[in-house]
Amino acid sequence: MSSTTTTTTATATTRDAIQTSPFPTIDISPFLRYDASKADLNRTAQSLSTACTSPGFFYLTNHNLSAALSNRVLSLARDFFLHTPVTEKEKLKRRDVGIGNGDGARGYQVIGDNVTQGKRDWHEALDYYRPVRDAEPTEDEVGKQPPYDLLQGINQWPSTPSGFREVYEEFISKMLELGTAVMRAMGMALGEGMEDVFVSNTRKSWWVMRAIGYPPLPDDAPEGGVSCGVHSDYGCVTLLLADETKGALQAWVEEEGGGRWVDVNPAEGALVVNIGDMMARWSEGKWKATKHRVVHRGSGYRVSVPFFFEPDWDARVPGREGEGEVVYGEYLSDKVRGNF
Numbered sequence: 318m319s320s321t322t323t324t325t326t327a328t329a330t331t332r333d334a335i336q337t338s339p340f341p342t343i344d345i346s347p348f349l350r351y352d353a354s355k356a357d358l359n360r361t362a363q364s365l366s367t368a369c370t371s372p373g374f375f376y377l378t379n380h381n382l383s384a385a386l387s388n389r390v391l392s393l394a395r396d397f398f399l400h401t402p403v404t405e406k407e408k409l410k411r412r413d414v415g416i417g418n419g420d421g422a423r424g425y426q427v428i429g430d431n432v433t434q435g436k437r438d439w440h441e442a443l444d445y446y447r448p449v450r451d452a453e454p455t456e457d458e459v460g461k462q463p464p465y466d467l468l469q470g471i472n473q474w475p476s477t478p479s480g481f482r483e484v485y486e487e488f489i490s491k492m493l494e495l496g497t498a499v500m501r502a503m504g505m506a507l508g509e510g511m512e513d514v515f516v517s518n519t520r521k522s523w524w525v526m527r528a529i530g531y532p533p534l535p536d537d538a539p540e541g542g543v544s545c546g547v548h549s550d551y552g553c554v555t556l557l558l559a560d561e562t563k564g565a566l567q568a569w570v571e572e573e574g575g576g577r578w579v580d581v582n583p584a585e586g587a588l589v590v591n592i593g594d595m596m597a598r599w600s601e602g603k604w605k606a607t608k609h610r611v612v613h614r615g616s617g618y619r620v621s622v623p624f625f626f627e628p629d630w631d632a633r634v635p636g637r638e639g640e641g642e643v644v645y646g647e648y649l650s651d652k653v654r655g656n657f
């Protein structure tokens with residue numbers, strides 16, 4: 318197939334998927350260029366403002382993340398989950414604080430390890446957080462040896478499949494650039510006086526990235542069976558890269574007299590984005606941290622890589638009505654301690 322044909326087919330697929338979806342599409346490119354006109358920036362900010370108000374989920378296009386890198390990221394995750402030996406996975410296992418180099422957060426989780434609202438999720442995952450140190454401390458760094466405090470350990474990188482860390486680090490740097498562009502756009506979208514609020518509170522974004530593997534739910538899955546239980550994300554924005562599996566991720570869309578679960582199907586070339594609890598706070602409830610879940614009953618093995626672009630550890634985020642402000646790092650620690 319010639320490259321021209323491929324491009325045409327991909328564009329048509331993207332358009333079809335997006336046109337049949339209730340979720341809007343945001344072209345972020347003006348915020349990734351240096352020569353964008355004020356009118357272009359305004360147009361993106363305006364559509365973002367509408368999308369964040371409702372439904373709080375949207376497709377992001379022209380985001381500068383190449384198809385080659387996206388495919389590499391997804392296929393390395395798939396390869397890891399399906400082919401890396403259990404003994405290697407075991408070495409990367411997330412450990413509790415006080416056990417070896419565990420920090421209660423970073424590492425590999427077997428199926429059922431992750432719990433949302435008291436229910437075991439039917440997925441396995443590799444969890445990464447903003448590095449606080451590059452490697453295990455040397456022996457002369459007295460007092461800095463493990464045990465690590467909650468969230469303060471080191472990321473656990475698999476040695477197979479090869480190239481995993483390099484590719485994911487490239488992906489992380491792209492997502493940080495993109496996240497910052499989205500923060501600029503969202504500041505403009507929130508309106509006068511708020512233009513800098515997100516950029517200035519995310520300069521050292523305490524990002525989280527999960528590579529997630531979802532086997533299909535077995536018919537006799539325990540406890541009602543969810544691949545990932547109902548939740549809202551807790552930070553700023555989630556930039557979701559997912560494979561082509563349909564009918565797995567669902568968002569709760571409010572409607573008069575109630576609401577309903579709507580599939581958020583992947584669209585080629587687009588990232589799925591939703592906003593988290595901190596954005597709802599900063600916007601004084603104008604924007605929604607929409608509830609979502611994953612129910613994967615299909616036949617194939619689904620892979621997704623959400624990148625959570627979050628506030629700085631010490632960012633102070635306003636409270637909801639009647640509540641005080643929160644320091645983001647403390648909020649995150651409470652979430653991790655309570656298993657989300």
Ligand SMILES: O=C(O)CCC(=O)C(=O)O
Nearest residue numbers: 529545559566611621623
């Ligand atoms: O896998 C997905 O599509 C989304 C997962 C998710 O909602 C999360 O990890 O917060």
Ligand SMILES: [Fe+2]
Nearest residue numbers: 548549550609
């Ligand atoms: Fe989520």
